[in-house]
Amino acid sequence: MKNHAAPKNCKRGSRQRRLILDTVRSGALGHPTAAEVYDAVRGKMPNISLGTVYRNLGSLASDGEISRLDLGDLSRFDCDTSEHSHFACKKCGAIFDVRICPSARRGLLSSLRGGFSADSASVLFSGYCPKCSKKLQPNTKENRL
Numbered sequence: 001m002k003n004h005a006a007p008k009n010c011k012r013g014s015r016q017r018r019l020i021l022d023t024v025r026s027g028a029l030g031h032p033t034a035a036e037v038y039d040a041v042r043g044k045m046p047n048i049s050l051g052t053v054y055r056n057l058g059s060l061a062s063d064g065e066i067s068r069l070d071l072g073d074l075s076r077f078d079c080d081t082s083e084h085s086h087f088a089c090k091k092c093g094a095i096f097d098v099r100i101c102p103s104a105r106r107g108l109l110s111s112l113r114g115g116f117s118a119d120s121a122s123v124l125f126s127g128y129c130p131k132c133s134k135k136l137q138p139n140t141k142e143n144r145l
């Protein structure tokens, strides 16, 4: 075992980075956590470690290739780097994209007082998604009609 294992495995490193980026960009996972990305890439690259996935997600996020979302206790990653807001379902944990309309956005920004200059504004909605709201109300119209 060498202590000075020079990181000459650039090729392998960039292949991992590519795969992780493609996985997040595919959109199939929605807004995945690092563990979900890890599960997905492991199928194609069995030797990849969770640490490597974390590291690559972090560097992809700081390079602006993907966005990192801090939604409560877990960091999630988003292939959509444009400004948008999210809805987090308290029941199933699903995350949905929400576009804030321009007038509401202006309203958000106008709540800043005292010399702040914001270049982005996003909101985190929390509650129940359509599927879960339905389940919460067993006596819906559907049942009665």
Ligand SMILES: [Zn+2]
Residues within 6 Å of the ligand: 089, 090, 091, 092, 093, 094, 128, 129, 130, 131, 132, 133
């Ligand atoms: Zn839900």
Ligand SMILES: [Zn+2]
Residues within 6 Å of the ligand: 031, 078, 080, 084, 085, 086, 096, 097
């Ligand atoms: Zn999003």
